[in-house]
Each structure stands twice: as C-alpha cells, then as structure tokens.
Amino acid sequence: MNPALDLAAVALVVVVTALVGGYGLRVSRTTSDFFVASRTVRPVWNASAISGEYLSAGTFLGLSGLVLLGGARGFWFPIGYAAGYLLVLMFIAAPLRRSGAYTIPDFVEARLESPAARRVTSVAVLVIGWLYIVPQLHGAGITLGVVAGLPPWVGAVTVAVLVAAAVAAGGMRAITYVQAFQYWLKLAALLVPVILIAFAVGGGPYDVPASVVFPPAAGPAEIDAYESASLLLALLLGTMGLPHVLVRFYTSPTGVSARRTTVLVIGLVSAFYAVSSAMGLLARRVAPDLAEPGLADTVVLVLPSRVFPGLLGELLTALLVAGAFAAFLATSAGLVVSLAGVVSQDVFGGSVRSFRLSALLCTAVPLGVALLTVPAGLGASVGIVFVVAASSLSPVLLLGVWWRGLTARGAIAGMTVGALSCGVALLVHGAVGGVGAAAPFLAQPAAWTIPLATAVMVAVSVSDPRGAPLRTDRTLARLHTPERA
Amino acid sequence: MTEPRRVRVTADPGPRRPVAATRGIALPDAPVDEADAVFARALRRTQLRLALGTVSGFVIVTVALSLAIVAIPGLDGIVLLGVPLPWLLHAFAYYPVVLVFALRYARGADRNERRYRALRERE
Secondary structure: OOHHHHHHHHHHHHHHHHHHHHHHHHHOOOHHHHHHHHHOOOHHHHHHHHHHHHOOHHHHOHHHHHHHHHHHHHHHHHHHHHHHHHHHHHHHHHHHHHHOOOOHHHHHHHHHOOHHHHHHHHHHHHHHHHHHHHHHHHHHHHHHHHHHOOOHHHHHHHHHHHHHHHHHHHHHHHHHHHHHHHHHHHHHHHHHHHHHHHHHHOOOOOOOOHHHHOOHHHOHHHOOHHHHHHHHHHHHHHHHHOHHHHHHHOOOOOHHHHHHHHHHHHHHHHHHHHHHHHHHHHHHHHOHHHOOOOOHHHHHHHHHHHHOOOHHHHHHHHHHHHHHHHHHHHHHHHHHHHHHHHHHHHOOOOOHHHHHHHHHHHHHHHHHHHHHOOOOOHHHHHHHHHHHHHHHHHHHHHHHHHOOOOOHHHHHHHHHHHHHHHHHHHHHHHHHOOOHHHHHHHHOOHHHHHHHHHHHHHHHHHOOOOOOOOOHHHHHHHHHOOOOO | OOOOOOOOOOOOOOOOOOOOOOOOOOOOOOOOOHHHHHHHHHHHHHHHHHHHHHHHHHHHHHHHHHHHHHHOOOHHHOEEOOEEHHHHHHHHOHHHHHHHHHHHHHHHHHHHHHHHHHHHHHO
16 A cells, blocks of 8 residues: 555545535525525436435445445345435425425424424434434544554544535535535446456456355345344435435426436446445455454455555555545535534524534534544444434424324424434443343334334324314425426 | 494404414415315325335335345355355345336326326316
8 A cells, every 4th residue: 555645646536626616616606506506406417416425434435344244234235225215216305306495404394384393303413414424534534544544533634624614615506516526436436446356356266165255154045134124124214314315305406307316316326336345245255354343444445455466556545545535525515514504594594604604513513523432333333324314304204295194293202202212222232232132123223213203203193182284285285296387 | 322333444364373484485375276286185195106106016026036035046056256146136136126116116206297287287
C-alpha cells in the first residue's frame, strides 16, 4: 500500500466534490432550491443521486466483510437493501411525491393535522439519522487507519467537516449533482478491481478446493429461518423509513416520474450489490486469514495489493479508497440535508440561514458520538438503523398513505412503542448477549416489533374518540390521484 | 305590543376549529365533488390491490428460489469458476427477481392511473 497515493485519491474526491458542489451552489437561489432542488431533477440524475447516497460505508466496505466473515448469510443484506426499494416503489413513492411535503414530519403533520405527531416523528427522524451517520464516520476512520496509519479521529473529523460545509453551502441542489457523481465513482471503484482480480484468480488453478473456501456449513443451506426472515423484514420495511431516502422523492416533478426514478434506482443499486457480492466471493478465495471481526471490514482495501503486488495494486487500492470516501461523504451528506431540513423547520423558521445553522448542528452531534465510541462491524451497525426505522417510521408512512382510519394518537403511540421495544431489545442483547430461548428475538427483534408497532397504531386509532382528521378523504385523494396533465 | 328584538344577521362562522399550521404545504382544499371522490377511492383500492398482489408474488418467488437453492440435491457439486452453484445463485439470482417485479408494478400503476383519467374525462 502507498499512503501518499491513497491520500491523494481522498484529496481528489474532496476537490471534485467541492467543484461539483460549487457548480450546484451557482444554481441554488431560493429556499426551495435548498430543500428539494426546486423539484426539477430529471429521473436519471435523481436515480443516480438516490443510489449514490444509499450506498453507504456499510455497503461499500461492510458487505464483502460480512460474506468473508459469515458466509452466504451476508448476501441477505444487499438483497434486502435492493428489495426495500421495491416496497418504496409500491407503497409510498408516488403518494409521497404528490403529498407536496418537504420532510417526513411535514407529511405526518399534513396527513394527521397534529403538531404533536409531527414532533414525535421529528425526534424519530433525528435519532435514526444520527445512528446512521455514526458508522459512516467510523468507516472513514477505519479507512484512513488502514491505508495511511492515521488515528481514527482524523477520518471522522475530515468527513464531518466536509459534509457540514458542503450542505451548508449548497443545500439539496448541490448535493444532487455531488451524489449522482459519487454513485458512478463508487460503482467504478469497485467494478474495476473486481474484474481485474477475477481475471487474475478466477480461472484457477486453485490451491484450495472450492468445498473448503465455500464450505456448505457457511452456505445458503445452513441459514437460520427466523433470523433471516426477521432481518429481511427489517431491511425491506426499513428502507422507506430512512430519512434521507424519502426527501429525495420530493425532488421528482410528478408521481409518475417518482415511480420511474425508483425503478431506475433498483437497477442501479442491484448492479452495485452484484459487484459487491462478487468482491465478497473473491475475498473468501484470496484472503481467508482476514475473517476476524475487527479485520473483515478492511478486506476490500487490502485485496488488490494481495493479488497484484506493485504499482497496479497500489493504484487499485487508491481507487477503492476514493470510492469508500465517496460512500462516507454521499451518505452523510444526504442524511445531514434531510436532518437539517427537519431541524430548521421545527426549531427555527425554515429559512436558508437556519438551514445552514441546522446543518452544522446535525453534523456535530454524530461526530461527538463517533469520537466517543469504538466501531463495531459496519454492516451490523447499519442493520440496526434499519430495524429502528422499520419499527417506528415505516408503519406510520404505510398506514398514513393507505389507511384512512389512522389518527394522531394512534401514530404517536405506535411510533413510541415500536422505537422503545426494539431499542430495549437491542440494548439488552448488546448488554447480556441473549437470554436462553429469547436470544434470537432480542438479536433480530424486527419480526415482532414491526407487527407490534402496527397493531398498537391500529388499536389506538380505532379506539380514539376523536376519530380520523376531517380532511382525510381529501388528503388521500390528493396522494393517490395523478397530477393534472 | 312589544317590538321584536333586533337580531344581527351575520355569516355562520361554523364550528370554531384552530387552523392547522401547515408550514406552506398546500392542503387539498379545493371542493371535491361526489363522482370525483368515488373515482379516487376506486383508484386507491386498485393501486393497493396491485401493490399487495405484487408483494405476494415477490414473496412466493423469493421463498421458492430460496427453497430451490437449499433443497435441490447435487447443486453443491456444480462448481463454476471455483464457486459452488448455490453460492452463486444466492449472490446474484435475487436481483433480477426484484427488478422484474418492480417493472411489472410500475407498468400496472401507470395503467391504473390512465384508466382513472379516462373515466374522469368522460364525466
């Protein structure tokens, strides 16, 4: 590995990000530009940007690590991430675009006509967003540590400063172009090494037979049914509850184009995940010695120099480092944009100046958490975010869009119960590592917390003496009927 | 004979409800006529049915694919490019399934909306 080359790659990503962001800044003029890019972003750009911010550190570094560490079980993560967009497409993409709201709390308030429900939603959005930014900052620390031997805080602080500056300067318009560019950078950064490594080792001859590298005991047949089903449920439903995923649909011009964008996103992220899975398979073949909890997340960065000693390996590593940094920057930036949108509208007046201030605030908190905590596995940390989102925000969105009986009290009760139950389950699991027969239900709580949150929402709504808001029918008609041509 | 008490005549203010703060979101305030409401409800039901049908189809195909990978004997013996076939299928075979269902749903939803438009214009 060549630290100078790798640091140059990081610097190049930063400079290009700043240039593209600066171009965006020139065309950002109004409050609407800052929040939702004035709703004029074309589907291809929008889809690239959505994919760019969706593919995080957890996917870029973590997926290959998961496959190396846990075997075929790791493949469920990307499958769930991709299929999560199928549910976004079917249940919320077009209706949320037509709702005309800027953020999830805006939607909840408009639908339920309740400032209290809005506040609870805002808190959930903030917590989920912060939980998601922390692993991005950890990933940056790990990367700079592996390639240049720098202490972990350097990477975290670098990414946090860049993101806060970019978001405060350009808002959503600038971020759209930055993230679209970063999707293609991430795909190329993974695809080129995978192709070269696959040509080098894929044809054989092999020293170790396939049955040892890919033992049936770690293969698809040996997967625990409850664990996989619960994880898949969390990933499928969690995607729609992520704060930075939804804010993107508001930038499509119409509901129909929001759907078209989502189909494109499914294609783009699937392509990336297929490449990432191939990297995981190659990692098992080339670097079985890295299959340890602390090391597995670094395998993507180490692989090229193992296969190609010399300049080619160093260049490929630099490319991967650039892609990894694009992942940290894109996801954190997307999250900070959506969190800043929520904070600036809830706490301040919703002006451009308050948006900038909120962007700084929303980066500072997760940076503090990241500096105070030790990184666990990146893939697993990101999985927890999906569980929390799926148990709190996803039921509100689904019922809010499709069930006219939802009331503000029901939404508040369900969100609180869902978030608390999965929070407690995960904390207990983290503290004692499982209690007898309850262990799998604490480790993967989604299979019972999502139904629980939904049931509470429905039960409280049905028994709410005030009933559904008066304007529910009009709101629903607006969500589901196409725009006038 | 006493004069009738004078009554001040004003517009009925209606039930006093505080106006919800909407922060600039245009709430759907245009009056909705009866036919429109019926069509809108029908469209909502059709779209929900389409979505639930697509989800069921997706779940059935995914479960069937998983069972096939696990249960078909002899797949482990087939090795392509040094990787056993079950691993390759698990790594790559699910994405085309997701994409096919996404395309089918998007097409169906567009068709439902075109039908709704046609119905409303005929009214």
